[in-house]
Every structure is written in C-alpha cells, then in structure tokens.
Amino acid sequence: MRNGLHTLFPNIYTILKRALTLPVGSVSTERNFSKLKLIKTRLRSAMGNDRLEGLMIMSCENDINFIYEEVIEHFGKTSPYLFRALH
Numbered sequence: 001m002r003n004g005l006h007t008l009f010p011n012i013y014t015i016l017k018r019a020l021t022l023p024v025g026s027v028s029t030e031r032n033f034s035k036l037k038l039i040k041t042r043l044r045s046a047m048g049n050d051r052l053e054g055l056m057i058m059s060c061e062n063d064i065n066f067i068y069e070e071v072i073e074h075f076g077k078t079s080p081y082l083f084r085a086l087h
Contacts, residue, residue, distance in 0.1 A: 035059045 006013040039055050040047065047055075076083040 032056070032060055 036056060039059060040052060072086050076086045
C-alpha cells in the first residue's frame with residue numbers, strides 16, 4: 001500500500017487480505033441442497049433427523065472409498081448375533 005495504512009491498521013489489513021481470498025461461489029452448498037431435495041421427497045418427509053443426516057453424509061461424501069468387507073468384519077465383531085447374520 002502506498003500510503004502506509006497497512007502499518008497503521010494491521011488488523012484491518014489482515015482481515016481484508018483474508019476476505020479477498022475467500023471463494024465467491026456457493027456451488028457446493030447449492031449442490032448439497034439439491035441432494036437434500038432428492039433425498040427428502042414428500043413421501044419421505046416423515047424421516048427422522050438421524051436417518052436424514054446419515055443419508056446426506058452418504059450422498060455428499062460419496063467420493064470417500066472404503067472396503068465393505070472391513071466394515072462387515074468390524075460390525076460382525078461387535079456381537080455374535082451380527083457375526084452369524086453377516087457371514
């Protein structure tokens with residue numbers, strides 16, 4: 001800055017510098033609301049919040065890869081009944 005205001009107001013300068021680097025778009029938020037509309041249709045509007053939250057996480061975080069066999073083994077170890085049911 002030519003007139004040295006950044007030395008007089010260093011906190012404001014830092015805030016402005018960071019604010020100017022924030023992304024302008026809200027594409028990911030809009031995408032998540034579109035997914036919410038697909039998941040929570042009129043027929044499923046009575047769905048509980050826990051179930052809705054789980055479905056939203058699965059839908060929004062679908063790029064996370066995991067091995068299903070490991071998940072089955074993990075839950076199978078929690079109880080003998082689950083182990084028999086899963087194997």
